[in-house]
Amino acid sequence: MFKTLDDIGSGNRVLVRLDLNSPVEDGIVRDNRRFERHARTVRELVETGNRVVVMAHQGRPGRDSFISLDQHADLLAEYVETPVAFVDDVHGEAAIEAIRSLGAGEVLLLENVRMCDDELPEKTPAEHAESAFVRALAPEFDCYVNDAYSAAHRAHASLVGFPLVLPAYAGRVMEAEYEANTSIASREFDGPVTMVLGGAKATDVIDVMSALDEAIDHYLLGGIVGELFLRAAGYDVGYDVGDTELYDHQWADNEARIRELLAERGDRIHLPFDLAYERDDARAEVPVADVKKDQPLLDVGSLTVGRYGNVIEDSAAVFVKGALGVFEDERFADGTVGILESIASTDCFSVIGGGDTSRAIELYGLDEEYFSHVSIAGGAYVRALTGQSLPAVDALRDSECDASGV
Structure with missing residues (x-):
């Protein structure tokens, strides 16, 4: 296991990696729950008199969201x-000068790390540790904290290079996300896991689904994957209509595995009984047996929603990955929101994962306190569920730097 903030003393020069990547609309960075979550780690370090320097990223080169972090500083x-x-x-030189002039309890945010040529190449920790980026910054600090769990599936310099040359610790978001x-x-649960x-x-x-195998008692499907499984079961759904390009290529890539999962675990896989579509600018519903797919x-x-809710009510633990419908349109939020409400009203251990699903909680005014954990991770959440390694977590766990002076 990795060390946490509990193992860091006071008065240190701390380099902290956060994930402040946010939606950008017309050049304006929009607030999201990442700022609030990561603020706990920064605040704890500040309150113990540390000098805190923050690294983070925004977007990718070539995209409209690839912008400076100057707005992020104010939001944080x-x-x-x-x-x-x-x-x-x-x-x-400007960064080094700003770092050296920082006082105890003060916070500095560096520019978007993806504007640094050394950041994005996927390399080994040892290779990243030798980069000009890591070699320039590491001597200015006593320790490194990684709180960017949602980026932990990336082997980027700011995530895996510093633990090789500095005592490394997990921030509060990293700690909570990893555990959940x-x-x-x-964990062992006293009842069905859904x-x-x-x-x-x-x-x-x-x-x-392939990775978890016998760990799950019930799979409740919706969204694109729900239609693809219904297609394999013989229903007239799960293919593209009009100008959509969501189904056919994923069916071609996964048909064999879908049919295999249905054959092996059909008694545990629950498929939608009815689906909703738009008719006369309103929501309409149809049993899957009566669907003639000529529109999305x-x-x-x-x-x-009702039958899935009954399964959830009898579950000891419920894990969510992905929305069941186009919840951004209030007419088609019933599935996603209804399931979240069922989970919230049930005394079960619950983890809500995936950026879209967690966004629905905020959009429809659900209280996060009714869920055991609401993840802000997407790709890292999937990799954790499938048992794949997370390079940044491995780097924290494997860090062998001497922390005796911290």
Whole structure:
């Protein structure tokens, strides 16, 4: 296991990696729960008199969301409740000067780390540790904290290079996400374990189902993957209509595995009983046996929500990956929101994962306190569920730097 903030003393120079990647609309960075979550780690370090320097990323080169982090500093400051200075440099002279001038209890945010050429190449920790980026910054710090669990599936320099050259610790988000998202394998539950699976990335969902095998008692399917499984079961759904390109290529890639899973685990896989579509600008529902797919199907139906809710009510643990419908449109939020409400009203251990699903909680005013854990991770959550390694977590766990002076 890795060390945490509990193992860090006071008065240190701490380099912290957060994931502040956020939606950008017309050049404006939108607030999201990542700022609030990560603020706890920064605030704890500030309150113990540490000098805190934050690294984070925004977007990818070539995309509209690839912008400076100057706005992020102000958003983070609101939650940390202390000023967050910003320097438009990652590891050059301006960054080093700003780092050295930082006082105890002060916070500095460096420029978008993906503007550094050394950051994005997928390399080994040893290779990243030798980069100009890591070699320039590491001597300025006593220790490194990684709180960016949602980026932990990336082998980028800011995530895996520093633990090789600095004492390394997990922040509070990293600690909580790791514990919750590995609980299927690490915990025993006194009753059935249910997984709700949806969203647009059917291959991810099928990978999760294949990896978990006997660990799950019930799979409740919706979204794109729900239609693909219904197609394999002989219903007239699960293919593209109009200009959609969501189903056919995923069917071609996964048909054999879908049919195999149905054959092996058909008694544990629950498929939608009815589906919703748009008719005269309103929501309409139809039993799956009566569907003639000539337009997009946008949600599971009310009968499905009720029956899935009955399964959830009898579960000891429920894990969610992906939305069951196009919940951004209130007319087609019944499936996703209905299932979340069922989980919230049930006394079970629950983990809500995937960026879209967690966003639905916020969008429809559900209280996070009714769930055991609401993950802010996407790809890392899937990899944790499928038992794949997370390079940044491995780097923390494998860090052997001497922490005696911290």
